[in-house]
Amino acid sequence: xxxxxxxxxxxxxxxxxxxxxxxxxxxxxxxxxxxxxxxxxxxxxxxxxxxxxxxxxxxxxxxxxxxxxxxxxxxxxxxxxxxxxxxxxxxxxxxxxxxxxxxxxxxxxxxxxxxxxxxxxxxxxxxxxxxxxxxxxxxxxxxxxxxxxxxxxxxxxxxxxxxxxxxxxxxxxxxxxxxxxxxxxxxxxxxxxxxxxxxxxxxxxxxxxxxxxxxxxxxxxxxxxxxxxxxxxxxxxxxxxxxxxxxxxxxxxxxxxxxxxxxxxxxxxxxxxxxxx
Numbered sequence: 001x002x003x004x005x006x007x008x009x010x011x012x013x014x015x016x017x018x019x020x021x022x023x024x025x026x027x028x029x030x031x032x033x034x035x036x037x038x039x040x041x042x043x044x045x046x047x048x049x050x051x052x053x054x055x056x057x058x059x060x061x062x063x064x065x066x067x068x069x070x071x072x073x074x075x076x077x078x079x080x081x082x083x084x085x086x087x088x089x090x091x092x093x094x095x096x097x098x099x100x101x102x103x104x105x106x107x108x109x110x111x112x113x114x115x116x117x118x119x120x121x122x123x124x125x126x127x128x129x130x131x132x133x134x135x136x137x138x139x140x141x142x143x144x145x146x147x148x149x150x151x152x153x154x155x156x157x158x159x160x161x162x163x164x165x166x167x168x169x170x171x172x173x174x175x176x177x178x179x180x181x182x183x184x185x186x187x188x189x190x191x192x193x194x195x196x197x198x199x200x201x202x203x204x205x206x207x208x209x210x211x212x213x214x215x216x217x218x219x220x221x222x223x224x225x226x227x228x229x230x231x232x233x234x235x236x237x238x239x240x241x242x243x244x245x246x247x248x249x250x251x252x253x254x255x256x257x258x259x260x261x262x263x264x265x266x267x268x269x270x271x272x273x274x275x276x277x
Contacts (some may be wrong), residue, residue: 029149029266033212033233034064035190037159037257040073040110041085044223044256050079054254056092059115062249062261066145067095067115068157068190074099075108086113100125100141102159112141112157112191119146128158128175131167140176144185153266154183158191160201169194169201177208186239186267192231192257202232209234210241212262218248220258231260240267
């Protein structure tokens with residue numbers, strides 16, 4: 001009788017343990033993130049070539065769960081009137097795509113995109129302000145994702161102004177900060193910010209976002225002789241993301257930027273609040 005009770009107790013303990021492990025796994029989801037400025041899929045060493053296959057190959061090699069792409073052409077004369085670069089890369093990489101137009105260009109559109117292994121529920125593109133009337137327009141793409149744990153998460157992508165002055169970039173990062181603060185789901189954010197870590201732009205980012213790396217992070221621009229850190233992955237601080245395995249990937253051929261990747265442990269609890277003190 002005692003042995004039967006002992007056996008029952010051990011089986012019950014095993015089942016409880018399995019349930020707890022499953023619960024921790026689904027609640028503490030780890031997501032692999034990549035940000036990649038793809039130079040409209042035109043390798044610098046072959047400027048007349050459009051090579052979405054190689055871009056997709058880089059993404060497939062590292063197997064990120066979500067990707068922020070910048071400098072993406074859609075149905076342009078430059079890259080192909082029949083080519084939707086975001087969709088083409090996503091299909092080859094086994095992902096879904098959402099495109100956010102920044103400007104009309106060459107008979108089509110040019111902007112940013114999010115690729116995801118998770119279902120994209122919806123997406124919204126927000127135009128960003130500029131201090132210079134004649135500057136190229138920039139945008140923020142916000143995607144709502146269905147995660148494996150049954151929760152909803154947000155991944156946002158941008159490409160900030162490239163002028164020498166920080167004026168437009170500061171306007172843009174302030175707008176992004178204000179917009180993302182209102183979202184009631186955990187928020188991850190990535191992109192080419194055209195600003196180095198010591199700049200006022202990144203100091204503003206750091207107020208409410210945790211970067212995947214803050215020291216000795218590696219240079220992501222340019223591809224052949226990298227000397228600048230301008231591509232970033234971050235999570236909203238109030239959401240409590242924990243980052244690991246930040247790295248700049250050594251794939252120099254496809255673009256003038258190197259891809260950047262990191263892992264983010266998804267918060268195990270719901271965000272405290274979208275309100276800031």
